[in-house]
Amino acid sequence: MANPTITVGNGNATEVIQTSGDKADANVTPRRHLLDLDDLSTKEITDLLDSAAGMLEITNRDVRKTPALRGKTIITMFFENSTRTRVSFEQAGKILGADVINVTASASSVSKGESLLNTVKTLQAMQIDALVVRHPHSGAPYFISNHTDASVVNAGDGTHAHPTQSLLDLFTVRTHVGDIAGKKIAIVGDVLYSRVARSDILAFQKMGAEVTVSCPNTLLPDEWQLGTTLDASTGFGGLKLARNVDDAVEGADVVMALRIQQERQDAGHLPSLREYSDRWGINAKRMALANDGALLMHPGPMNEGVEISSDVAHGAQSVVEEQVRNGVAVRMAVLYTLCAPGKSSRLSGGDEA
Amino acid sequence: MPVTGRHNGVHLANEIDRVLLTQDDIRRAMTRISHEILEQNRASSDLVLVGLQTRGVHLARRLAENIERIEGFKPVVGTLDPRLWRDDPDVASSHPLLPSDIPNGVDGKPVVIVDDVLYTGRTIRAAMEALLDFGRASRIQLAVLVDRGHRELPIRPDFIGKNVPTARGERVQVRITEIDGDDAVVLGRES
Numbered sequence: 439m440a441n442p443t444i445t446v447g448n449g450n451a452t453e454v455i456q457t458s459g460d461k462a463d464a465n466v467t468p469r470r471h472l473l474d475l476d477d478l479s480t481k482e483i484t485d486l487l488d489s490a491a492g493m494l495e496i497t498n499r500d501v502r503k504t505p506a507l508r509g510k511t512i513i514t515m516f517f518e519n520s521t522r523t524r525v526s527f528e529q530a531g532k533i534l535g536a537d538v539i540n541v542t543a544s545a546s547s548v549s550k551g552e553s554l555l556n557t558v559k560t561l562q563a564m565q566i567d568a569l570v571v572r573h574p575h576s577g578a579p580y581f582i583s584n585h586t587d588a589s590v591v592n593a594g595d596g597t598h599a600h601p602t603q604s605l606l607d608l609f610t611v612r613t614h615v616g617d618i619a620g621k622k623i624a625i626v627g628d629v630l631y632s633r634v635a636r637s638d639i640l641a642f643q644k645m646g647a648e649v650t651v652s653c654p655n656t657l658l659p660d661e662w663q664l665g666t667t668l669d670a671s672t673g674f675g676g677l678k679l680a681r682n683v684d685d686a687v688e689g690a691d692v693v694m695a696l697r698i699q700q701e702r703q704d705a706g707h708l709p710s711l712r713e714y715s716d717r718w719g720i721n722a723k724r725m726a727l728a729n730d731g732a733l734l735m736h737p738g739p740m741n742e743g744v745e746i747s748s749d750v751a752h753g754a755q756s757v758v759e760e761q762v763r764n765g766v767a768v769r770m771a772v773l774y775t776l777c778a779p780g781k782s783s784r785l786s787g788g789d790e791a
Numbered sequence: 792m793p794v795t796g797r798h799n800g801v802h803l804a805n806e807i808d809r810v811l812l813t814q815d816d817i818r819r820a821m822t823r824i825s826h827e828i829l830e831q832n833r834a835s836s837d838l839v840l841v842g843l844q845t846r847g848v849h850l851a852r853r854l855a856e857n858i859e860r861i862e863g864f865k866p867v868v869g870t871l872d873p874r875l876w877r878d879d880p881d882v883a884s885s886h887p888l889l890p891s892d893i894p895n896g897v898d899g900k901p902v903v904i905v906d907d908v909l910y911t912g913r914t915i916r917a918a919m920e921a922l923l924d925f926g927r928a929s930r931i932q933l934a935v936l937v938d939r940g941h942r943e944l945p946i947r948p949d950f951i952g953k954n955v956p957t958a959r960g961e962r963v964q965v966r967i968t969e970i971d972g973d974d975a976v977v978l979g980r981e982s
Binding site for chain 1: 872874875876886887888889890891892920921924925
């Protein structure tokens with residue numbers, strides 16, 4: 439974990455990914471897992487976002503309940519702390535009518551030393567339909583997906599991916615600007631360790647946006663150079679690495695600040711949080727460089743006064759709370775898409791009624 | 792080798808396809824249904840037309856325009872995607888879920904569910920259940936452009952454009968200008 443590298447569909451993981459990419463029709467082999475966005479076609483992503491729009495309407499109703507996943511069991515298994523992601527998945531499952539059971543590492547047999555494999559096998563034996571996993575080790579959800587019949591949803595694994603966060607970020611931006619293609623996205627923060635950075639760069643690039651990142655040199659993968667544009671061999675072709683934050687933010691349609699963790703300072707990546715705030719923090723002065731009406735995003739939880747100043751975090755351009763609200767709708771779309779199809783064929787009739 | 796051509800002004804993709812309703816037939820049927828809805832509901836201005844995604848929505852809008860022309864008021868048109876209430880998720884998830892929206896709800900109002908084809912009745916059951924979450928309608932009725940039979944549930948439409956006896960292996964395709972570029976109902980084979 440000392441020096442993680444950022445890769446796309448790396449090594450062993452690729453073998454596990456289902457190949458229902460651009461060529462294959464998603465309707466022919468229904469997707470079972472959501473582990474990363476790199477193997478999703480733009481159509482699959484668009485379909486998920488379209489469905490999320492329908493789901494969002496349900497979350498705004500007086501009666502927030504549907505029988506779509508009635509009788510299905512979803513387990514959220516979090517080996518790392520989380521508030522919004524876990525609650526978001528739980529609420530999404532419950533609105534769809536599924537039974538949601540939450541397992542946290544500290545309160546489970548994991549704390550007695552049970553291996554990940556045995557934990558999964560135990561849960562598998564209880565006839566579950568979906569397993570939502572957050573794990574500090576990159577690739578843990580891939581591993582799990584190989585040992586269970588349930589649908590596995592990656593809710594964040596190590597420094598690797600956080601696909602539902604990226605989907606909700608895409609959804610939030612799309613709600614405000616319409617077509618994402620051609621839009622300028624500035625991502626400011628810990629690119630080296632952040633799974634949100636990696637997933638979001640991938641997601642926004644996939645949908646045709648122009649992505650620029652800004653961060654201290656020490657929080658960039660070794661082989662990347664500030665002031666350059668990456669070529670396709672890196673898997674992030676066209677990604678601009680701005681020399682300073684002002685260059686990244688200038689003319690941007692979306693400014694996204696990422697959380698800086700105290701551990702980074704302790705590990706020597708940052709001289710001090712105060713210096714980070716000074717040079718990379720998003721404040722009103724920096725937001726003024728972005729396009730008029732640019733969106734300010736943050737995946738949360740925010741360190742106000744470090745990577746984002748309080749006034750802009752709660753200001754008119756901030757869509758941080760909207761991101762959280764959209765998160766439920768997006769996760770409903772994901773759970774519905776993974777859990778609903780192919781599990782039942784009681785009706786053999788046509789598509790009319 | 793499929794033969795394409797025009798029959799009664801309707802474009803067909805296949806020689807075994809048969810035109811059930813032409814554009815004029817559909818217009819006349821929709822006009823008749825509009826009158827029937829008004830008659831049955833005594834021209835209630837509370838009337839809500841709920842179109843089922845996607846073609847039912849456009850048909851509901853047409854009915855609303857007809858009613859405005861006939862009676863001088865325009866009923867509220869709502870949209871509903873009842874997919875999450877279906878009991879057959881295989882059919883359910885092939886397209887993205889579409890938004891449901893019924894302005895001002897349905898509490899105490901007469902509702903007409905509008906769909907293009909009535910077949911097994913399972914969509915309508917799901918739609919009725921979904922509708923209950925929007926409030927307690929004073930009455931729910933059903934208008935369909937085509938009733939092709941083969942019901943699997945005790946559901947009967949109140950307003951019918953055309954009854955079409957079909958075999959299960961056949962496919963009733965409703966084409967409407969807003970989506971498909973022309974108006975027609977075509978009977979073909981399940982592909």
